[in-house]
Amino acid sequence: MNDKQNLFNSLVEAYQKPLYRYGYWLCGDRTIAEDLVQETFLRAWRALDSLQSMGAAKSWLITILRRENARRFQRKSLDYSDLPMESLVDERSSEGFSAELESLRVGIANLEEMYREPLLMQMVMGFTQEEISEQMEIPANTVATRLRRARLQLRDLLMDEEEEMGGATQ
Amino acid sequence: MNCMEFRRISLEDPQHMGDEADQHLEQCTACHTYYRGLLQQERLLEKAFAIEVPDDLAARVTLRQRLEEQGDSAVTMLPTRDNVVAPVKWRKWATGFALAASIVAVTLGINLRTQGNPAQIAQMLVDHVEHEAYTLQLQDAVTQGRLAYTLNNVDIETLAHLGGVTFAGNCLIEGQLAAHLVVQTESGPVTILMMPNSELRPFDYSSADATRVQTVALERGSLALIGPEAVDLDRVRERVISSVRVLRI
Numbered sequence: 449m450n451d452k453q454n455l456f457n458s459l460v461e462a463y464q465k466p467l468y469r470y471g472y473w474l475c476g477d478r479t480i481a482e483d484l485v486q487e488t489f490l491r492a493w494r495a496l497d498s499l500q501s502m503g504a505a506k507s508w509l510i511t512i513l514r515r516e517n518a519r520r521f522q523r524k525s526l527d528y529s530d531l532p533m534e535s536l537v538d539e540r541s542s543e544g545f546s547a548e549l550e551s552l553r554v555g556i557a558n559l560e561e562m563y564r565e566p567l568l569m570q571m572v573m574g575f576t577q578e579e580i581s582e583q584m585e586i587p588a589n590t591v592a593t594r595l596r597r598a599r600l601q602l603r604d605l606l607m608d609e610e611e612e613m614g615g616a617t618q
Numbered sequence: 619m620n621c622m623e624f625r626r627i628s629l630e631d632p633q634h635m636g637d638e639a640d641q642h643l644e645q646c647t648a649c650h651t652y653y654r655g656l657l658q659q660e661r662l663l664e665k666a667f668a669i670e671v672p673d674d675l676a677a678r679v680t681l682r683q684r685l686e687e688q689g690d691s692a693v694t695m696l697p698t699r700d701n702v703v704a705p706v707k708w709r710k711w712a713t714g715f716a717l718a719a720s721i722v723a724v725t726l727g728i729n730l731r732t733q734g735n736p737a738q739i740a741q742m743l744v745d746h747v748e749h750e751a752y753t754l755q756l757q758d759a760v761t762q763g764r765l766a767y768t769l770n771n772v773d774i775e776t777l778a779h780l781g782g783v784t785f786a787g788n789c790l791i792e793g794q795l796a797a798h799l800v801v802q803t804e805s806g807p808v809t810i811l812m813m814p815n816s817e818l819r820p821f822d823y824s825s826a827d828a829t830r831v832q833t834v835a836l837e838r839g840s841l842a843l844i845g846p847e848a849v850d851l852d853r854v855r856e857r858v859i860s861s862v863r864v865l866r867i
Contacts, residue, residue, distance in 0.1 A: 456680075456683065457680065458790055460676050460679050460680060461676060461788075461790060461795045462771060462788045462795065463771075464671070464675050464676050464679060465671045465675075465770065465771050466767060466770065466771060468671045468672075468675060469667060469668065469669055469671065472669055473667065473669075478672075482672065482675065482678075485675065485679065486678065486679055486682055489679045489682075489683065490679075490682060490683060490686060493683045493686070493687075548662065549662065549665055549666055552662055552663065552666040553666045556663075556666060556667070567663075568667070570631065570763050571660075571663060571664060571667055571763055571766070571767075572667050572767065572770075573767060574761070574763045574764040574766070574767030574768070575763075576761065577630065577631065592630045595629065595630045595631065596626060596629040596630055599629045599632075599656070599659070600629060602659065602663065603655075603656075603659055606659060606662070
């Protein structure tokens with residue numbers, strides 16, 4: 449196997465899962481998420497010679513995936529309100545399902561894109577706030593604000609759930 | 619720092635708040651309680667984001683790339699969103715290929731690891747550490763997000779804060795994806811290789827150059843610790859094992 453193929457395989461091994469999860473939370477559909485990942489890696493393969501170092505790979509792949517996602521909207525003239533939120537997650541049959549987790553997943557899906565994406569970058573991709581700022585081309589303090597608001601909204605959601613549960617048991 | 623500032627900073631990145639915030643946390647009971655709740659939320663969020671990934675995704679990606687490389691006309695028949703009604707024959711073949719590829723990979727991986735005596739396996743692990751020796755020099759702690767991300771890639775969940783981690787990254791060990799961590803201890807850095815896809819025979823080996831290598835079985839796969847003999851590896855091992863859980867997904 450040549451060096452280029454080895455490098456590509458390492459990238460696939462290392463990043464397929466976070467990219468799939470990232471893609472999924474962007475589009476809310478497993479099939480589209482898989483397409484996004486496949487397209488991303490295919491484009492990465494074609495341009496692999498331009499990758500400066502392994503350290504830059506994660507940001508590079510996310511840039512490709514985000515562009516690919518944007519292209520999808522251009523192609524189909526969709527707007528972001530067309531996201532199939534209701535079908536976002538159905539993990540009831542999977543291991544470790546809990547109602548709290550399910551509510552949180554719906555809550556994440558219902559977050560506005562501007563709040564969900566920085567949180568995704570931080571928690572799924574492990575980006576720092578500076579890296580998010582570069583990736584999204586917004587100032588670092590805007591990133592900080594959006595991260596705060598995202599967490600606060602999800603916290604409110606969890607507290608509401610807790611109150612409801614408390615009320616139900618009384 | 620006052621409570622309002624603390625809460626603002628903690629909501630931006632609860633795992634990496636800086637010294638001032640840490641000091642405030644130690645002194646303020648109200649913020650301590652607040653922070654505990656926030657960490658609980660973070661753990662739940664990590665789980666919520668970690669949706670299941672198709673087993674054969676990597677095989678499909680690689681297959682598609684290879685077909686393109688060969689200029690195979692079958693590329694146009696791949697199951698993309700715009701082409702979801704791809705011929706059943708192709709799908710069956712692709713699934714078969716993906717499964718076969720996974721089985722070969724797993725079989726090869728396990729064979730490689732069960733062959734050889736502890737000295738040989740220990741040398742392979744030490745070579746890996748030496749190949750990435752720069753990771754031992756890092757001093758700044760990685761964020762919990764970075765750690766969770768690294769572990770998530772190999773289906774490991776963080777259960778508790780694992781302090782002192784100065785490097786976290788994914789690497790390939792004999793063709794299998796692993797999580798490579800470095801923790802700093804008073805007696806030197808310890809490399810932790812978490813390999814849920816590899817079965818290593820458990821052993822405790824000290825090499826001639828005073829490097830100790832320990833391998834233990836996880837719920838799935840193996841864990842290896844490599845560090846100077848002066849380090850209490852047992853303590854590090856216990857800390858790691860109690861802080862993570864290997865998922866069976």
